[in-house]
Amino acid sequence: MxxxxxxxxxxxxxxxxxxxxxxxxxxxxxxxxxxxxxxxxxxxxxxxxxxxxxxYPSHSTSWGENVTGVKTTFYTENKEIALTFDACGGQYGSGYDEKLIDFLTKEQIPATLFINKRWITENEELFVELAENRLFQIENHGTEHLPLSVNGRTAWGIQGTNSPEEVFWEVVGNQEEVKRITGRYPTMFRSGTAYYDDVAVEIVEDIGLQVVNYSLLGDAGATFSSQKVKHALLQAKPGDIALLHMNQPQSGTAQGVIEAIPILEEAGFSFVTLEGYELR
Structure with missing residues (x-):
């Protein structure tokens, strides 16, 4: 503290x-x-x-998607899966997959949405609608969609934050934006690219959020075809956190989700948000 x-x-x-x-x-x-x-x-x-x-040290000892402290699954004794959808924002990431969200709403499929501040800025009315939809849990996907590093490490060609101060504001900037609009502070954080170093994870935890990644890669940054998305989701196990995207309507994500969910339901799976679960 x-x-x-x-x-x-x-x-x-x-x-x-x-x-x-x-x-x-x-x-x-x-x-x-x-x-x-x-x-x-x-x-x-x-x-x-x-x-x-x-x-806080200015150099870290580990870097990646699964460093110590990052949560990738949740504890459940039931056949439950958590679908999570990122909205990344920026020049090429501020779209809205209406087909996907309409399907989730119609079929009453809960999901956790990790939303970036840039996306909120470009889509504030849509963001309000999503936040008011009780099916959806709104969480923090960063302010500028940066990998979280204390010394400027890069992931997928994107340079990360370069100091403990920059880590702090990458998280807090969007915390405040979500609170301003919804009246609620997020309790979970996922960085742009889902990469972190160990010191950055410690800072996020000290702020009071859990760092949440995934155990099931659902659409590979919205690059999968619908058949690949479907195939990925059908590999789900109880307690999996699936990572997908809701900001690329031209991708195969929506159709893959639409085709996979009925099959998973027939197999006895149900879908949950992450709120209230023990994350691991």
Whole structure:
């Protein structure tokens, strides 16, 4: 907790050392309601807290999708699967798969949606509709859709955050945006590319979120054909977390999901959101 409070204060301190006014204003605004999440609350920061960025290492010991602390499955004694859909945002990632969402809604299939701040900015009305749909659990997919690193590691050609401070704001920026619109802070986080280092995972946990990836690759970044999506989903086991996308309507994701779900239901599977489950 003390280390995260130190992270908060440094945003202000760096401004007075010469950072741009725009960055300063953005961070101060986001701090008005959000600092560190513990037990559903974000307490006021201590303005007298000493700044100590060295409390988090600037070099990590592991990097990837499955570093220590990343959750990939959930505990269940039933034949349950969690479908999760990412909405990544940006120039090529701000689409909306209406066919997919309409199917899930019509068939009453719950899902957890990890949504990026950029996508929310481009689709705020749609985001409100999704957040108001009780089938869907809204969670945090980052602010700029970056791999989460304390020293600028890259994944899939995308450079990650480059310091503990950047890790913090990649998470917190979207936390505040979701709270502003929905009145609720997310409790789970998935980074852009689903890559992390061990220090970044520690920071996210200290903020108060669980880092959630997947055990079943559903559409490979919305690149799978519908038949590949269907085949992937039919490999599901109880407690699997499937990773798919809801922001690429031209992809095979919707059709693959539409074809796979009835078969899975016939096999006795049901679908759940992640809320309330023990993640592993």
């Amino acid at each position: 003390l280390r995260v409070l130190s992270l908060i204060i440094v945003g202000v301190a760096i401004f007075f050392q010469g950072c741009s006014e725009v960055v300063f204003i953005e961070k101060v605004n986001s701090q008005k309601q959000l600092d560190v999440r513990k037990k559903g609350e974000f307490p006021e920061k201590d303005s007298n807290q000493l700044v100590d960025w060295t409390s």
